[in-house]
Amino acid sequence: MMDQHEDPKFEQWLKGAAKSYHSPRATPREEIWKRIEDARRSKHVIELRPWMRWVVAAAAVLVIGIGIGRWTAHQPSAARVTPVAATEADSTQPDVVYQVAATQYLSRAEAFLTGFRADAQGDAHSARFASQARDLLTTTQLMLDSPAAKDPRMRSLLEDLELVLVQISQLGTAQDRHDADLITQGMNQSNVLPKLRSAIPAGPVPVRTEGAL
Amino acid sequence: MDESQLIARVRAGDSAAERALYDTHVDRVYRLAFRLAGDDALAQDFTQETFIRAFDRLGSFRGDAAFSTWLHTITTTVVLNGLRKVKRFRQRETDIDDAHEIGSVHHEAEPDLKARLKQAIDALPEGYRTVLLMHDVEGYTHEEIGAALGVETGTSKAQLSRARGKLRVALSDFAGEWVR
Numbered sequence A: 001m002m003d004q005h006e007d008p009k010f011e012q013w014l015k016g017a018a019k020s021y022h023s024p025r026a027t028p029r030e031e032i033w034k035r036i037e038d039a040r041r042s043k044h045v046i047e048l049r050p051w052m053r054w055v056v057a058a059a060a061v062l063v064i065g066i067g068i069g070r071w072t073a074h075q076p077s078a079a080r081v082t083p084v085a086a087t088e089a090d091s092t093q094p095d096v097v098y099q100v101a102a103t104q105y106l107s108r109a110e111a112f113l114t115g116f117r118a119d120a121q122g123d124a125h126s127a128r129f130a131s132q133a134r135d136l137l138t139t140t141q142l143m144l145d146s147p148a149a150k151d152p153r154m155r156s157l158l159e160d161l162e163l164v165l166v167q168i169s170q171l172g173t174a175q176d177r178h179d180a181d182l183i184t185q186g187m188n189q190s191n192v193l194p195k196l197r198s199a200i201p202a203g204p205v206p207v208r209t210e211g212a213l
Numbered sequence B: 001m002d003e004s005q006l007i008a009r010v011r012a013g014d015s016a017a018e019r020a021l022y023d024t025h026v027d028r029v030y031r032l033a034f035r036l037a038g039d040d041a042l043a044q045d046f047t048q049e050t051f052i053r054a055f056d057r058l059g060s061f062r063g064d065a066a067f068s069t070w071l072h073t074i075t076t077t078v079v080l081n082g083l084r085k086v087k088r089f090r091q092r093e094t095d096i097d098d099a100h101e102i103g104s105v106h107h108e109a110e111p112d113l114k115a116r117l118k119q120a121i122d123a124l125p126e127g128y129r130t131v132l133l134m135h136d137v138e139g140y141t142h143e144e145i146g147a148a149l150g151v152e153t154g155t156s157k158a159q160l161s162r163a164r165g166k167l168r169v170a171l172s173d174f175a176g177e178w179v180r
Helices: A010-019 A029-046 A050-073 A078-121 A127-143 A153-168 A174-190 A193-200 A206-211 B001-009 B015-037 B040-057 B065-098 B113-122 B128-139 B143-148 B153-170 B172-177
Strands: none
Touching: A010 B113, A010 B128, A010 B153, A029 A127, A029 B015, A050 B001, A050 B065, A078 A127, A078 A153, A078 A174, A078 B001, A078 B172, A127 A153, A127 A174, A127 B001, A127 B040, A127 B143, A153 A174, A153 A193, A153 B040, A153 B065, A174 A193, B015 B040, B015 B128, B040 B065, B065 B143, B113 B153, B113 B172, B128 B143, B128 B153, B143 B153, B153 B172
């Protein structure tokens, strides 16, 4: 029995007619491959290699240890507090590594968006910004897949950032001034820059990571 | 060299094998991304992200299903998630534009069939639209669609049927085009 939606003639016609919907051009193979290579190269720069992670983790533990030492020196019941603090320090080691990388990335993003917003008021260099946005976008997407994005606030910030960067990456020419203005308005509405700034620790990165994100 | 050997070489870090695997599949990935996104820059972004994820996660590909099925699962995830984010952003822009256009009057010309078909497909729910484009336009089987979208084959068939039904109603003014 034929379903009430079925109409073979319509289906036949639709298959032909729908080919015109979002009809793609020839695949820009070389262009996309170059972008993939560039993105993977920059990912290798951003992503800490295994041996580097140990070095950073060791440095972070050392700094945390010094911090705990200084802190406990000012506590009247240091003996009781220290074991708890030590346990927390141990459990934060893997997160600290990712948060170091996250903080470096957030600083870059903050600098970029500040520059973009400043130039959007004047003579925007859209193509240059678009290229930089694409680089940052790739990193943002990698960050979204990393353990750093487990933190809900961090994830929300990264998603907002991704949205802004997607739009900037599509700017092509100086004629996109109106689009640049819209992006800036969107940034202002979503408070991306203030959120970014509050997520970046003011001091040396490993010391203040706990409250940074 | 068959595909499983190619994948083994990619896993071993052979960059020429990576390129060969990319060349084998990039057309279908890009076409699907373009059909769903309707924008070359977005389609390129989504294709790029799809392959980056695929290469990064190739270690988790067990070979239970065809590589193309696994790759199209990544493609649809990347594209649909990406489009949702772009839609959110564009909605913000639309809100701003609407605020500026209060009081203005629009005189739209009667759209032709091609434009009406585009509007009707755009208006479909995301799941219906995705299945319709994958099946009727790009030629994926219901099994491939089910695997890529993580739904049962029957669900894919049902969504296609409903999508066609909605389009038939939306385009009923043009019924003469197919009732010949």
